[in-house]
Amino acid sequence: MEKLLIIDDNVDIRQQLKWGLCEDYSVLLAGDVNEGLGLFKKNRPKVVILDLGLPPHEDTSIEGFRGLGELLELDPYVKVIMLTGNSERENALKAMQMGAYDFFPKPPILNELKVIISRAFHLTNLEDQNRSLQRAVEQKAGDSGGMIGQCPEMLSIFSTIRKVAPSDVSIFITGENGTGKELVAQAIHDSSLRKKHPFIPINCGAIPENLLESELFGHEKGSFTGAHSTVQGKVEYAQKGTLFLDEIGELPVNLQVKLLRFLQEGVIQRVGGRHDIPIDTRTVCATNVDIARAIKEGKFREDLYYRISVISINLPPLRDRGDDILILANYFLRMFNEEYHKRVRRFSAASVNFLKNYDWPGNVRELRNRVQRSIIMSESTALEPSDLGCTTEQSELTDNIQPAIRLKEARDNVERQMIGAAIDQQNGSIVKAAEVLGVSRPTLYDLMKKHNMAPLSTYPEKTL
Template structure:
């Protein structure tokens, strides 16, 4: 291997033919050229110099007349540096090798014998694309389109940023909070955020899903029980309320609590004292209650299925959580996060969403919200055959979201439409200004003006 000069983009040439290797090295005076003769040297150079672009001959020793070693090298390079643009070359079954190489994640393919000028154009485009993707990642960090809110939720939607500010204000007030939102919108994550930003953060966060526990067992789970209180009660056991002493108790799906137990829960909220099942000793408990439901509690109180006095005790502050389709641009943003996460967890070579996948995600209504999106992307990462998740991998069919009601004020409607289109374009192009401007059919200066006008720049 040769030592490169500094301050230039690094090109790694993996070629066992000494003459061709020298020829290729001299052809690229605008790059820091590193040469390797075999897979071991190539991986060593990759770790040492982190090249942006690699040219790889598939016919490497000890299999110079085949492609086995070359494909093994390609796989290892992309596993270690997924953003590298690998251009593979072969004279062995060129079409089949090209298809396999691209499926494994290669950027491009050229057939031997090498035409230096043609290869130079491919290498130049690969460096340009790598530089563009690097800029995209930098912009994603600087624009609010890639922010995390409340420490754990990923969002760039103005609806969620507004919600985050609400949660931060509510958390500091020691009052009961009711979270209202559809299934899969992240109610437990928000409940944890209320706890973690409150003065009770150093104590416990205890969660119970009231819909997941049979009615005859729910009282014992909440209030605990004394030894011998019922068959199987072989020891005294504290309940979830008692375990939340000093901290926060999260009652998920509170709408599923049966009416008789609602009475006992109301008594606790009024007196802050409980009695275990089978017990007579009053136990004072200091805990904050955060509850959540996807049900319409107003309708339930109106027809007597939920106690109105309990509702008002639980809902001192009500926070409504927008569905995923109401969170501008978040579906694609979250999808990219899930692709990276599941690719890492499942050991898959997938690195990104294709343009048609992003468009399909943007168009889908996501009735199951973030949970549905997460499950869909996990499946897609498993099913993807190349480095990108495609629309076919998502298997969304023709389902699309319906438009919501139109705004009455025309100027406000136009501004809202502009903001939504800009955020979706930035999300679809991973915050690439040129790409977003092209997608929107406007110039870069016009897009910059709109970003400033609508305060969409960080």
């Protein structure tokens, strides 16, 4: 049985609720905030019913707010339902802003309260499931070189990485900006037999053409003006390890020839040098340009392409990764939240919408940066689209209708499920089901009609 904590100073209300709820829940009772917090720490209930006006300040909401704050501090996911007097509507709304799950007027009407409690438990259980899924994905990321992903394309990439890592085949990684090409290269290195040796990345697009050859292959002393000493190139540094040639499409044609020779013969010559230096490395290349087109246009040598692309890995853009967007977003949220000691717990419904519908031209890097920035700036527990740098135009595109639909969908789903379950439990008796659900019979009929629920004839009415 789920545990339910009730904190109220009114003995009658405590007893009434206990009698009404003890069949469904294991009910814990407390008369003030401190007693309640003690019971909470010991029993960790997922749902708490909390009176707003509690001793020693029965006439104000101070103690209720304090209790709510401390409960959420102890467990950010606890669902707190506030019990409020008639005159406390404003404070009830304030409690909602602080993170209360719902509020309910006094004196509590048991059947209605029951529905709210059962929804709260339903929601915490869903959230628990989501969190353990998220944890499972993040744990698995340990095996994929820290890469997060669950969509079929990413799973197949992880499996390719595992298969090819131990051999020395050359790997060609393609994908838009920020899709994780370097991360894949690093993951291949880390799960290879070369992992104890260096992983040397070099960005062929970032180094001026006249320096690139020396950067790659090194140079001998005196080989050109300013070459005061002999210098090893990146290729030599990658001895026994992995050489990662990023933006390989930018490599000038004359260097393509030299690279091809190195790949075929396993030797290099430094600039100005005369003897061959044997090099034992594995090469991984990456590009975000269309290499087939570069070949057609004569900008990239076809023979080199075949040599470097024994195995190709194509990283899908973030916008095509489905729920991975949210998984990654939550992963970064947790990570930066810890790093900056913030109290951001989640993305608001509107943010979730934005995350799902935005185009992500900068892919995972952009997502990471946006979440990082918004956590640094955020003052509240939930990130809104504006925190994520979503412009009004973008938010008009994504959150106008959809959050409303989502909330409504969620409500409808719960309603449908509860009605279905109640009717089943009562062997099809609408009267009894209505009683259990705390609604009148005509209301239940209306709800069933609204949800297009099974025609009544399939539920033989036993008692009318």
